[in-house]
Amino acid sequence: MAGLTRDPVLGINDIKEKEEEIKIDKKHTDKVVLVREEGIQGDREMALPAGNSIHRSGSRPQLDLSKAAIQGNFEERNPTILLPNQSDDISHLALDIGGSLIKLVYFSRHEDYSSNDKRKKTVKERLGISNGNRRSYPILGGRLHFVKFETNKINECLDFIYSKQLHRAGLDSSWLTEAPANENAIIKATGGGAYKFADLFKERLGVSLDKEDEMNCLVSGANFLLKAIRHEAFTHMEGRKEFVQIDQNDLFPYLLVNIGSGVSMIKVDGDGKFQRVSGTNVGGGTYWGLGRLLTKCKSFDELLELSQRGDNRTIDMLVGDIYGGMDYSKIGLSASTIASSFGKAISEKKELEDYRPEDISLSLLRMISYNIGQISYLNALRFGIKRIFFGGFFIRGHAYTMDTISFAVHFWSNGEAQAMFLRHEGFLGALGAFMSYEKHGLDDLMVHHLVERFPMGAPYTGGKIHGPPLGDLNEKISWMEKFVQKGTEIIAPVPMAPPGTTGLGGFEVPSSKGGTLRSDASALNVGVLHLVPTLEVFPLLADPKTYEPNTIDLADHSELEYWFTVLSEHLPDLVDKAVASEGGTDDAKRRGDAFARAFSAHLARLMEEPAAYGKLGLANLLELREECLREFQFIDAYRSIKQRENEASLAVLPDLLMELDSMSEETRLLTLVEGVLAANIFDWGSRACVDLYHKGTIIEIYRMSRNKMQRPWRVDNFDVFKERMLGSGDKKPFIHRRALLFVDNSGADIVLGMLPLARELLRRGTEVVLVANSLPALNDVTAMELPEIVAEAAKHCDILRRAAEAGGLLVDAMVSNLDGSLENPSSVPLMVVENGCGSPCIDLRQVSSELAAAAKEADLIILEGMGRALHTNFNAQFKCDALKLAMVKNQRLAEKLIKGNIYDCVCRYEPAS
Ligand SMILES: CC(C)(COP(=O)(O)O)[C@@H](O)C(=O)NCCC(=O)O
Numbered sequence: 001m002a003g004l005t006r007d008p009v010l011g012i013n014d015i016k017e018k019e020e021e022i023k024i025d026k027k028h029t030d031k032v033v034l035v036r037e038e039g040i041q042g043d044r045e046m047a048l049p050a051g052n053s054i055h056r057s058g059s060r061p062q063l064d065l066s067k068a069a070i071q072g073n074f075e076e077r078n079p080t081i082l083l084p085n086q087s088d089d090i091s092h093l094a095l096d097i098g099g100s101l102i103k104l105v106y107f108s109r110h111e112d113y114s115s116n117d118k119r120k121k122t123v124k125e126r127l128g129i130s131n132g133n134r135r136s137y138p139i140l141g142g143r144l145h146f147v148k149f150e151t152n153k154i155n156e157c158l159d160f161i162y163s164k165q166l167h168r169a170g171l172d173s174s175w176l177t178e179a180p181a182n183e184n185a186i187i188k189a190t191g192g193g194a195y196k197f198a199d200l201f202k203e204r205l206g207v208s209l210d211k212e213d214e215m216n217c218l219v220s221g222a223n224f225l226l227k228a229i230r231h232e233a234f235t236h237m238e239g240r241k242e243f244v245q246i247d248q249n250d251l252f253p254y255l256l257v258n259i260g261s262g263v264s265m266i267k268v269d270g271d272g273k274f275q276r277v278s279g280t281n282v283g284g285g286t287y288w289g290l291g292r293l294l295t296k297c298k299s300f301d302e303l304l305e306l307s308q309r310g311d312n313r314t315i316d317m318l319v320g321d322i323y324g325g326m327d328y329s330k331i332g333l334s335a336s337t338i339a340s341s342f343g344k345a346i347s348e349k350k351e352l353e354d355y356r357p358e359d360i361s362l363s364l365l366r367m368i369s370y371n372i373g374q375i376s377y378l379n380a381l382r383f384g385i386k387r388i389f390f391g392g393f394f395i396r397g398h399a400y401t402m403d404t405i406s407f408a409v410h411f412w413s414n415g416e417a418q419a420m421f422l423r424h425e426g427f428l429g430a431l432g433a434f435m436s437y438e439k440h441g442l443d444d445l446m447v448h449h450l451v452e453r454f455p456m457g458a459p460y461t462g463g464k465i466h467g468p469p470l471g472d473l474n475e476k477i478s479w480m481e482k483f484v485q486k487g488t489e490i491i492a493p494v495p496m497a498p499p500g501t502t503g504l505g506g507f508e509v510p511s512s513k514g515g516t517l518r519s520d521a522s523a524l525n526v527g528v529l530h531l532v533p534t535l536e537v538f539p540l541l542a543d544p545k546t547y548e549p550n551t552i553d554l555a556d557h558s559e560l561e562y563w564f565t566v567l568s569e570h571l572p573d574l575v576d577k578a579v580a581s582e583g584g585t586d587d588a589k590r591r592g593d594a595f596a597r598a599f600s601a602h603l604a605r606l607m608e609e610p611a612a613y614g615k616l617g618l619a620n621l622l623e624l625r626e627e628c629l630r631e632f633q634f635i636d637a638y639r640s641i642k643q644r645e646n647e648a649s650l651a652v653l654p655d656l657l658m659e660l661d662s663m664s665e666e667t668r669l670l671t672l673v674e675g676v677l678a679a680n681i682f683d684w685g686s687r688a689c690v691d692l693y694h695k696g697t698i699i700e701i702y703r704m705s706r707n708k709m710q711r712p713w714r715v716d717n718f719d720v721f722k723e724r725m726l727g728s729g730d731k732k733p734f735i736h737r738r739a740l741l742f743v744d745n746s747g748a749d750i751v752l753g754m755l756p757l758a759r760e761l762l763r764r765g766t767e768v769v770l771v772a773n774s775l776p777a778l779n780d781v782t783a784m785e786l787p788e789i790v791a792e793a794a795k796h797c798d799i800l801r802r803a804a805e806a807g808g809l810l811v812d813a814m815v816s817n818l819d820g821s822l823e824n825p826s827s828v829p830l831m832v833v834e835n836g837c838g839s840p841c842i843d844l845r846q847v848s849s850e851l852a853a854a855a856k857e858a859d860l861i862i863l864e865g866m867g868r869a870l871h872t873n874f875n876a877q878f879k880c881d882a883l884k885l886a887m888v889k890n891q892r893l894a895e896k897l898i899k900g901n902i903y904d905c906v907c908r909y910e911p912a913s
Pocket residue numbers: 566622680682683684685686687688744745778840864865866867868871889890891
């Protein structure tokens with residue numbers, strides 16, 4: 001951005017002295033006091049509580065007995081006691097107690113914090129959103145957690161349940177009232193252990209286990225996952241994992257193959273409609289039992305790990321062994337096909353000790369996996385079923401096992417049938433038991449209501465058998481520190497079958513990327529499911545089914561490597577900011593350190609296996625970073641930076657508005673769009689921009705940026721947009737009814753870019769809705785911050801003031817009219833809605849219900865910034881006119897996306913499709 005040769009387009013030079021010459025200092029460490037003025041932002045679980053302190057909920061909640069009151073009849077023997085002041089972790093629990101593992105699914109719900117947010121109330125009134133269309137069942141939002149324990153360590157499981165008080169919410173079918181444990185407390189449970197351990201649960205926790213049928217649970221668990229979770233099912237062929245988008249209306253029939261100790265094959269025709277059509281006694285128990293005898297392995301995982309280094313050809317008799325190294329091509333068998341598992345062991349010359357345990361394990365694994373694959377296929381054939389879903393803990397996300405099963409199904413069906421796997425494979429039964437609670441209101445959930453999150457422990461703990469629960473944040477941090485000391489565990493690679501190992505005859509020797517197997521890989525793929533019942537699909541998407549938010553596909557490894565490096569390099573600076581935002585205390589430093597470690601571990605995990613947490617796009621990586629910050633209670637790392645930039649920009653706004661008002665309509669429209677593009681440079685997530693900020697003041701940079709605005713821009717549809725707006729020749733100007741402006745950054749971006757554009761639309765009679773983040777992300781402006789910014793701007797502008805008043809933003813009419821009068825108050829409204837997310841990007845399949853409501857009347861969308869308009873949504877098609885505005889602040893992206901250079905601009909206008 002060198003060479004400030006041109007005169008500024010606006011008279012910014014003349015107003016420079018008004019700015020406080022704030023040099024943005026990277027090492028700024030002002031103590032930040034987090035004061036939330038307007039209650040709580042958003043319904044989402046990450047929503048912040050009211051008050052002026054940060055809410056720090058530990059993961060070991062205690063019942064809060066304050067304001068306890070008896071509900072209903074005082075004369076009753078056991079009246080319900082209402083405890084209104086619970087933390088967010090009162091929950092519902094269901095169990096699947098198997099022979100070797102106990103699987104727990106529990107739900108922790110959240111308060112609906114939104115009720116005292118004045119802005120939201122006004123917006124809801126204006127947009128006509130009532131609570132009437134909300135479900136009658138109280139699914140208020142919360143999280144679904146997945147945890148497992150070894151059955152022989154059942155006491156750990158009981159301690160866990162007790163410490164989290166999970167058994168207390170099961171007493172009452174109402175999810176709104178909680179009561180202390182009593183004799184009637186009930187927990188839903190399935191699996192044999194529900195019978196075997198019933199007395200123990202009664203004795204230790206005072207609860208009864210309500211036994212649910214295992215098959216029923218498996219099916220309802222699978223149906224729930226396949227309908228409610230976007231990236232649940234995947235294929236796994238030749239080491240490649242591909243997520244399958246299941247059409248809810250085209251799910252049935254399918255064959256569910258649950259591989260536990262034994263194997264069940266269930267034909268599923270609908271919800272509650274199923275039949276166990278077959279099974280086999282040769283399953284996970286067989287592999288583990290025989291394997292233990294033959295190899296002396298101590299655990300299932302150890303056995304699986306051995307197979308990684310095995311070569312089954314030393315034990316299995318192959319077609320080639322029989323045919324002198326030749327294929328038996330006439331019947332389609334290659335020389336490497338296994339003709340007889342363990343067939344070579346008939347040799348009398350060798351004893352057990354003469355075979356390597358690794359080879360035995362692999363041979364056994366292949367024998368059992370092929371067998372299951374083959375029987376499954378035959379059953380699918382029997383009923384004309386094309387899709388087979390495999391579940392159960394035998395699979396454990398083990399690449400080689402999945403490849404073997406897939407190969408068998410593919411081979412025998414000539415590619416007609418497809419083997420698919422489930423990310424929550426081990427939790428089907430527990431989920432089903434959970435679904436069997438009446439009135440939970442979860443059965444008709446849609447995919448967009450669930451957001452999957454990976455908390456800080458996910459890269460390490462997800463699949464580990466759970467030990468005692470972590471208590472507070474402090475425990476979390478020290479636990480993280482301990483893991484870092486044992487650094488090698490973190491980076492243990494996940495083995496993948498090498499590509500191209502299949503021929504007609506099957507697989508060659510499996511190889512892994514490293515020597516050790518992450519045997520718990522399957523459960524590592526399970527995050528916490530956040531239930532946000534107020535999320536909706538953005539109604540103006542042209543085709544939600546084909547919509548893909550991410551522009552950058554991280555399945556391309558070089559792309560992943562690049563962004564991995566960018567995010568890693570940004571980390572020290574981000575930690576600096578985060579720590580400073582919390583006053584730079586020792587506690588903040590420790591949290592900062594733990595955050596950096598947790599996020600790096602996630603990145604490392606994703607480098608090993610990009611699809612570990614579902615389909616991975618750049619937006620997911622950027623969101624993960626924000627989630628990790630929140631996990632360590634960094635609420636708003638850029639808060640003070642945002643404030644300073646807002647102040648500096650607001651100081652120059654009046655002059656900018658005056659200058660704009662002196663222009664013709666045509667010049668003004670161009671200047672406004674230029675203004676948005678120029679001000680989008682204030683992006684603290686871009687390395688190049690951050691370097692730039694150290695060289696000048698906000699206004700200097702803004703001016704410099706404006707000077708680079710020569711058209712044509714790299715993508716420049718401005719003339720078409722102008723024609724639509726202002727008309728030309730026979731074409732009349734088009735006045736949009738309502739515009740949704742998806743705003744991006746704080747400071748100049750919102751104040752000198754988007755607000756003046758909003759003002760122009762308002763002036764023309766278009767209603768404007770500013771759509772901003774629900775939660776902070778980098779220096780993005782949030783919906784909660786906007787009313788104050790608008791109020792400040794409105795002090796200098798009548799158009800903004802009247803519109804903000806009409807939109808209920810100036811609720812208390814705190815701004816006096818410029819000319820002192822109150823006449824002519826009518827104006828189209830200016831409103832603010834939250835978008836439902838806390839990331840620099842936006843996935844329009846999951847937006848807040850208030851945005852969805854606002855969208856219904858809208859006929860123009862303006863998406864602004866690199867995150868919202870380029871990384872995501874660059875290719876999105878809308879039902880209405882759409883304008884995508886951004887400055888590209890990354891050289892590689894500029895080259896890839898628009899064949900241009902850093903600081904090039906995009907003005908992409910697409911009329912309604
Ligand atoms: C995170 C961002 C998408 C935010 O950009 P914005 O939406 O604010 O324009 C962007 O800063 C980004 O892609 N940064 C990483 C790339 C880099 O440092 O060059």
